[in-house]
Amino acid sequence: MTEPRPDYLPEAIREKLIHDPRVAEQDLRVEVQAHRVMLGGNVASPQLKQRITEVAKELLPDYEVVNETTVVPAAEPDDEEPVS
Amino acid sequence: MIRIAAVGDLHYGEGSKEILRPGLQHLQDRADLLLLAGDLTRCGGPDEVKILADELRGLPVPVVAVLGNHDYHADREDEVRRVLEDAQVRVLEGEAVTIDIDGARVGIAGTKGFGGGFRGAHGSDFGEPEMKAFVGHTKMLSDRLERALTDLDADLRIALLHYSPIEATLEGERLEIYAFLGSYLLAEAVDNAGADLVLHGHAHHGVEKGRTPAGIPVRNVAQPVIRHAYNIYTLDPDRQALAAAAGGIS
Numbered sequence A: 001m002t003e004p005r006p007d008y009l010p011e012a013i014r015e016k017l018i019h020d021p022r023v024a025e026q027d028l029r030v031e032v033q034a035h036r037v038m039l040g041g042n043v044a045s046p047q048l049k050q051r052i053t054e055v056a057k058e059l060l061p062d063y064e065v066v067n068e069t070t071v072v073p074a075a076e077p078d079d080e081e082p083v084s
Numbered sequence B: 001m002i003r004i005a006a007v008g009d010l011h012y013g014e015g016s017k018e019i020l021r022p023g024l025q026h027l028q029d030r031a032d033l034l035l036l037a038g039d040l041t042r043c044g045g046p047d048e049v050k051i052l053a054d055e056l057r058g059l060p061v062p063v064v065a066v067l068g069n070h071d072y073h074a075d076r077e078d079e080v081r082r083v084l085e086d087a088q089v090r091v092l093e094g095e096a097v098t099i100d101i102d103g104a105r106v107g108i109a110g111t112k113g114f115g116g117g118f119r120g121a122h123g124s125d126f127g128e129p130e131m132k133a134f135v136g137h138t139k140m141l142s143d144r145l146e147r148a149l150t151d152l153d154a155d156l157r158i159a160l161l162h163y164s165p166i167e168a169t170l171e172g173e174r175l176e177i178y179a180f181l182g183s184y185l186l187a188e189a190v191d192n193a194g195a196d197l198v199l200h201g202h203a204h205h206g207v208e209k210g211r212t213p214a215g216i217p218v219r220n221v222a223q224p225v226i227r228h229a230y231n232i233y234t235l236d237p238d239r240q241a242l243a244a245a246a247g248g249i250s
């Protein structure tokens, strides 16, 4: 694959993260500034967050990876909503 | 009161073990039914859904699910479905099920649904075959949903979807992708048939609450939206029976 132009690099990374079976996340935010890539969005577990960092480092070995994704909590709900 | 627990977009895959299980510990005391609104896996692998199925197996309340787009990614949706069914999870696609809860018949009609957009900005099955296939898929699933809901003989009727039937629960998503997040045809199907509650997932950046054009409550239960193991909605089967007898949808 030809290296994408800088303007297209974040989208190329976003696509790769969607198609990498270790990640397969469709709504990660990817920004690239100089030699730093910043990742945002929601993830289901700390393990997945860690894996995303690893995959991003594989994709961009010369870049610093700043993973700012949020691990979504999954505790029991506090209350219930009466709908009818 | 019938207590419905619901969540979608669990996106189980390798490494997901025990994400949900701790939150399900007291499910039996809190809800009568657990509904799963699709995207149960990361890539649609039977091995991925097996991790979830093992956490759901033996739950003390009935579990009903629809699949989501992620569950179709490996072209192995039939196997995904079978793994869930082996764990006593009922999977719906254009089908319905009625469950008796304390003498009340709770009917659930389910479909994955699909995209297209919303009123005034919906794609048409016009032009290229790819476009016809895209919108045609939504039409077919919406028609089946309407039929399944209409045929339900129940005190309470719930439509369980993955894609969104309305725009209101997509707020926070980028407008450019609304057409990939849902279709008004799903809302029209529900409004034509009547229902007490519509549940969907898929819109991870959306909001929880909305209504169909006819006023039926819609809840987006995508896990990143509700940020709990599930949310609980209570419905009164007697009140709904009265409203139905009066010929109105409340």
Ligand SMILES: [Fe+2]
Pocket (backbone or CB within 6 Å): B009, B011, B039, B068, B070, B202, B203, B204
């Ligand atoms: Fe999802």
Ligand SMILES: [Fe+2]
Pocket (backbone or CB within 6 Å): B039, B068, B069, B070, B162, B201, B202, B203
């Ligand atoms: Fe989805």
